[in-house]
Amino acid sequence: MIELRHLQPGMVPHWEHAWKGRFDFELRDIAAFVGDTLRIDDKQLRDGILRLEFDWPLSDGRLCPLQASFPDSFPFVRPQVALRGDPSSFPEKHCSPADGTLCLLGRDTGLWSAEWTLATLLEKQLENALNGTGLEDPQAEPIEVWWNALAPNFEAFVEGSYVLVDSAWRLEDAETGVLRLTYSIEKVGEKIKFRGAVDEIKALNGTVLATRDFPLPPDLQAKSHTAAFPWRRTGRFAPPPPGRWRDKKVQDHIAFARRPVDKTSPAISISVTVQATDLSSGIKGDAFLFPLLYGPSKSFRDPKPGQAKITKPSIAIIPTYRAGEMDVGFRVPSTKILRDRTVAVFGLGAIGAPVAIELARSGCNQLVVVDHDIVEPGNSIRWPLGSTAWGTLKTTAIKQHVEAQYPWVSVESHRHFLGMPTADEGNGDHSVLPPIIARSDLIIDATASPGISRLLADCCKRAEKPLISVFGTLSLRGGVVAYYHPKSGCPTCREFAYQKGVIEKAPGSGESSGLRQPPGCAELTFTGASFDLQELSLESVRLAVDVLSQPDEFNGSVIHTLSLHDGTRRVPPLWRVDDLQPAPECRCNT
Numbered sequence: 001m002i003e004l005r006h007l008q009p010g011m012v013p014h015w016e017h018a019w020k021g022r023f024d025f026e027l028r029d030i031a032a033f034v035g036d037t038l039r040i041d042d043k044q045l046r047d048g049i050l051r052l053e054f055d056w057p058l059s060d061g062r063l064c065p066l067q068a069s070f071p072d073s074f075p076f077v078r079p080q081v082a083l084r085g086d087p088s089s090f091p092e093k094h095c096s097p098a099d100g101t102l103c104l105l106g107r108d109t110g111l112w113s114a115e116w117t118l119a120t121l122l123e124k125q126l127e128n129a130l131n132g133t134g135l136e137d138p139q140a141e142p143i144e145v146w147w148n149a150l151a152p153n154f155e156a157f158v159e160g161s162y163v164l165v166d167s168a169w170r171l172e173d174a175e176t177g178v179l180r181l182t183y184s185i186e187k188v189g190e191k192i193k194f195r196g197a198v199d200e201i202k203a204l205n206g207t208v209l210a211t212r213d214f215p216l217p218p219d220l221q222a223k224s225h226t227a228a229f230p231w232r233r234t235g236r237f238a239p240p241p242p243g244r245w246r247d248k249k250v251q252d253h254i255a256f257a258r259r260p261v262d263k264t265s266p267a268i269s270i271s272v273t274v275q276a277t278d279l280s281s282g283i284k285g286d287a288f289l290f291p292l293l294y295g296p297s298k299s300f301r302d303p304k305p306g307q308a309k310i311t312k313p314s315i316a317i318i319p320t321y322r323a324g325e326m327d328v329g330f331r332v333p334s335t336k337i338l339r340d341r342t343v344a345v346f347g348l349g350a351i352g353a354p355v356a357i358e359l360a361r362s363g364c365n366q367l368v369v370v371d372h373d374i375v376e377p378g379n380s381i382r383w384p385l386g387s388t389a390w391g392t393l394k395t396t397a398i399k400q401h402v403e404a405q406y407p408w409v410s411v412e413s414h415r416h417f418l419g420m421p422t423a424d425e426g427n428g429d430h431s432v433l434p435p436i437i438a439r440s441d442l443i444i445d446a447t448a449s450p451g452i453s454r455l456l457a458d459c460c461k462r463a464e465k466p467l468i469s470v471f472g473t474l475s476l477r478g479g480v481v482a483y484y485h486p487k488s489g490c491p492t493c494r495e496f497a498y499q500k501g502v503i504e505k506a507p508g509s510g511e512s513s514g515l516r517q518p519p520g521c522a523e524l525t526f527t528g529a530s531f532d533l534q535e536l537s538l539e540s541v542r543l544a545v546d547v548l549s550q551p552d553e554f555n556g557s558v559i560h561t562l563s564l565h566d567g568t569r570r571v572p573p574l575w576r577v578d579d580l581q582p583a584p585e586c587r588c589n590t
Contacts, residue, residue: 001039001053004031014048014072022075023050029117030068033057048072053084056122064126067100068118078105078112078121087241094129097238098146102129106137140278143238144287148319150239156294156314158188163290164197166324167279169210171286174203176232179272182216184223185264192266194292194318195220201231214323215407227261231272237289251315254291260300260313267300269293269313290318328363328408335362337549344368344440346418346456348394350382350530351470352446354537357384360402360409362541367402367409368436369395372417378518382530418452429455437463442544445469450491457490461588466547466554470540472564474515476528477508479536481543481560482580488557489580489588496583497559503578506561535562556580 004027016023031038034054041051050070055063065084071077083090083100090096094103104125105111112121128134151157163181183196197220201210216224240250260267273289293300295313329336343364345356348371356369373379375389375397383389389397395413402411416432437443437459445456448471460467464486472479484490489497497503515524539560547554557580582589 002042003036004038004040006042007040011042011045012048013045013050013070013074015070015074019075026070026117029119030054033119033123037063050074052118056126058127058130064130066122070118075114075116077109078116079118081118081122081126087238091130091132092236093132093141096146097143098150098241100241102126103141104129106139138281140280140283142279142287143236143275143277144289144320146239147287147289147317151317151319154316156191156292156316158191158193158316161194161292161316161318162196162321163194163288163318164214164321164323165288166198166210166212166214167285167322167327168324169201169286171201171209171233171274174207174209174233176230177201177203177209178228179231180226180228181270182220182224182226184220184225185266185268186223191314192294194268194294194316196290196318197323198288199226214325214328217407218404225264227263229261229270229272230257230259231274232256233274235275237273237275254289254317255293255315258293258300258313260293260297262297266294267297267313269300288320290320292316292318325408332362334549335545337545338362338364340365341441341548342366342368342439343442343444343544344370344436345444345446346370346452347445347447347449348373348398349379349446349448351448351472351533351537351540352444353384353394353398354530354534355444355446355470355540356398356411357402358537358541359544360406360411362545363408365409366412368412368414368440369398370414370416370418370432370436371395372415372420378521382528382533384530418447418455419449433459434463437465440465442548443467444540444544446471446540448472453491457484457492458588460484461486461490468540468543468547470536472526472528472533472536473506473508473511474526475508475511475513476526476532476564477511478506478564479533479562480506481536481539481562483543483547483554483558483560484580485555485557488555489582490557490586492586493557493580493583493588494559496585497578497580503559503580504561507563532564535564 012023030052034056037055039053044051052068055065058064067082067084068079070079081102081104083095083102087097087100090100095101104121179198180200181196182199183194186193197212197216199212200208202208240247244250255269255271257271258269260269270290270292274286276284277287279285293313293315295311299311299313338359341364343359345352345367348356348369356367359367371394373394375383375385375392375394377390380386380390385397385401393415395415399411399413402409414432416427418429422428443456443460443465445453445467447453453469457467466486467484469482469484469491470480482494498505514527516527517524559578559580
């Protein structure tokens with residue numbers, strides 16, 4: 001570290017080349033406040049990185065030892081400021097317990113002004129951060145965030161490791177007990193990837209405090225072991241500064257019980273620490289720390305007198321993630337209505353497959369998918385899954401993908417060619433459709449086939465079930481997302497409305513000049529990418545959520561007509577919303 005007066009010509013940070021004179025201005029501005037305490041890291045500056053150390057004067061006369069690091073992207077974004085000194089003296093709020101980094105502004109980079117200097121930031125915000133005064137974002141600082149961030153620093157850590165818990169669990173005043181864990185171990189070279197989920201937490205007297213009711217990811221369920229591990233509650237237990245986790249005192253505190261589980265290879269030991277924390281603004285709960293020790297069984301034993309030193313087990317912190325119902329649905333509460341509903345999707349093409357995946361991602365517990373086609377290299381160019389699905393039925397590919405990625409969803413798949421005669425009495429449309437429609441809360445028709453749309457509408461009307469039909473015009477200049485109420489109009493009524501000029505057709509209707517027949521394919525297809533159809537897929541899901549959550553507002557059939565693009569440029573959707581009355585000439589009106 002050098003003083004300002006020892007700075008040599010040419011020693012400047014990377015950003016000085018784009019912001020001539022800013023470096024000199026920053027240093028003189030901060031020196032006006034901190035005087036001779038300013039020190040510059042000359043080694044880093046030779047690599048174009050600016051890091052400063054200084055003592056900032058507080059209003060009560062004390063000096064606050066600080067370190068400031070400037071990113072290459074300064075002054076577009078703020079410098080990072082950290083406390084120097086004993087970590088035990090760091091404030092609990094607005095400060096990283098691991099390295100002392102201060103939260104002087106909210107995370108939004110827009111809160112920083114490029115006109116500010118480091119001295120401006122400190123003058124405005126430092127004492128507020130230290131004292132917990134001034135305006136604050138309504139944002140908590142869960143202690144597990146710091147531990148999760150520390151986990152990759154452990155030499156034995158393997159990316160992709162985790163333990164799942166539920167934010168809804170409340171252990172109340174219990175201080176210690178036993179925790180049952182379902183887990184899997186995958187060897188990665190000399191290390192292991194550890195994945196687990198807490199099944200049950202008991203107090204020392206055997207009282208069950210919490211049980212898991214969220215589903216396990218399929219890969220964890222398929223290769224799992226189950227074992228019990230001790231847990232204990234502690235006061236605030238902040239992660240140690242970088243490098244300090246190797247200290248014996250720290251490791252003994254983290255891994256307070258070293259009894260290994262020998263039924264897996266390698267042997268493992270986990271000592272679970274529980275501490276109270278803010279989960280989010282105004283919500284308190286428990287944070288869990290899962291330190292993992294692993295190695296040969298003998299590595300857990302203490303050497304006998306005179307015996308050579310035994311290799312110690314490896315240690316890693318396994319990140320904690322929250323996978324309960326409230327955790328998964330917290331970010332999108334509007335889709336809660338899907339959790340207990342069954343939605344059937346007919347047609348898994350470039351619109352229907354993304355609709356099914358988006359419904360699963362949004363929390364729909366039960367999906368029924370119907371199609372007869374197979375994923376090929378050609379059609380996968382506008383399909384959501386790629387080469388791993390080639391040669392697979394679309395229904396099978398969607399089922400495998402959804403159930404693997406979204407374990408709370410169950411997918412019932414049917415390979416069925418709607419409208420195709422069959423010699424098998426049990427596989428005709430009249431046998432397949434009614435049971436599916438009867439147990440579904442909503443049916444989505446993404447077949448883009450007018451005849452099949454009329455068939456599904458007729459079946460839904462008989463079963464008094466709502467239907468959403470979605471398709472794009474052959475030119476992809478427009479599309480339609482239609483909701484058909486069982487006591488209102490139908491696809492045929494929509495055609496009569498077109499003829500009478502009651503509603504307008506989607507742009508590009510009737511145009512077929514863009515159709516082409518791919519080599520080796522038995523039919524013509526439109527030319528367009530998945531992004532051309534994305535608005536139709538997403539609007540179908542939006543409409544599905546609205547229909548299920550606000551049924552009183554959808555007491556009649558509604559037609560949404562979209563303008564997708566004009567052939568040369570994208571344009572915003574143009575919406576027409578019309579109540580579609582049953583046409584007097586239509587069969588559905590009898």
